[in-house]
Amino acid sequence: MTSRLKNWTAMASAISDVCPQITLAPPVSCCFYASMSRIYFMALIALGLTLLASSDLPAQENKGDTEEQEQQNSEQILTVPTPLQVEIVVEDGEAEARQASEQRADGNLVAQQGMNEATQRMADLALWQTVLIAIGTTALLYTLWLTRQANRAAQAAVDVTRSIGEAQTRAYLSFDTVKPVYINPKGDVITSILFRPHIINTGQTPAHIRVTRSAVSIEPVRPTEIEIEANSTPHGTIRVGAQRTIFLQGGTLPWDAVKEAIEKGYYIILICGVEFEDVFYRSSEARRTEDFAVRIVFNKHLTDAEKPVDDQPSIEWHDMQLEVTMTSPTTAAENS
Structure with a gap:
């Protein structure tokens, strides 16, 4: 009886390690094992082995899928063609012409930028020139008006002076x-x-x-x-x-x-x-x-x-x- 109990305990521990969700309760007493028939005991052992085999099947399937995917990736890597090294040979004259063309393009771009800046400055100067011309024209018109007023005042003074002179010297x-x-x-x-x-x-x-x-x-x-x-x-x-x-x-x-x-x-x-x-x-x-x-x-x-x-x-x-x-x-x- 003691040897049977040890065997049962060892089997229950093995089943728990493989499938934790299954727990086999230990026997309550030795009388329980004595009264069980041999057929019943064998059925329990078969059930435990079946559950143990079913818990190992998903892990084996996942392991098989991973190995198959790695094999396919390795095959794809092996099927990619190896690139060929291409060397472009350019003649010296053509290279110099291309370099000169690139330099001219850069120079033209710089010149265009300079022309744009110069045009902007010229536009600003033209605007200020217009403002100054307007101010100068206004000042000139005001000066002409003042000159006209001064001329009128001078003419009036001349008329008064002439009238006084005539009044002083004319015949009475x-x-x-x-x-x-x-x-x-x-x-x-x-x-x-x-x-x-x-x-x-x-x-x-x-x-x-x-x-x-x-x-x-x-x-x-x-x-x-x-x-x-x-x-x-x-x-x-x-x-x-x-x-x-x-x-x-x-x-x-x-x-x-x-x-x-x-x-x-x-x-x-x-x-x-x-x-x-x-x-x-x-x-x-x-x-x-x-x-x-x-x-x-x-x-x-x-x-x-x-x-x-x-x-x-x-x-x-x-x-x-x-x-x-x-x-x-x-x-x-x-x-x-």
């Missing part, structure tokens, strides 16, 4: 005095009195008188405006130098009318005027015109027309602010 005609001329055609009796105005040039340059006009009127009251027929006499040229005096034609009144006006306190008014050109005259401009109106006052009454001229009373004159309208005889006839 003013009323100087009036002198009575007692007219006695027969030499014994005074029949009329001629009032002759004198005009003086107070300027520094000559005046050239073209037209003169004069008239005399008796008004009962002091007028503010007067329209009178004047003797307008055109002249070729009457030159009046600086600080020189000339007399105009004047106007004539009868002795009796003057005597009555003096006695009644009427206004004896002398009106005269001239049209003249100064040294600054321009044909596109109108002539200068000066009109004068004065009141004539006798220092005493007229008494006797037969007295000599030297014994007749003297006169004075006073400026009058009147709005005077002088018409020529032709214009007066047309109006009537």
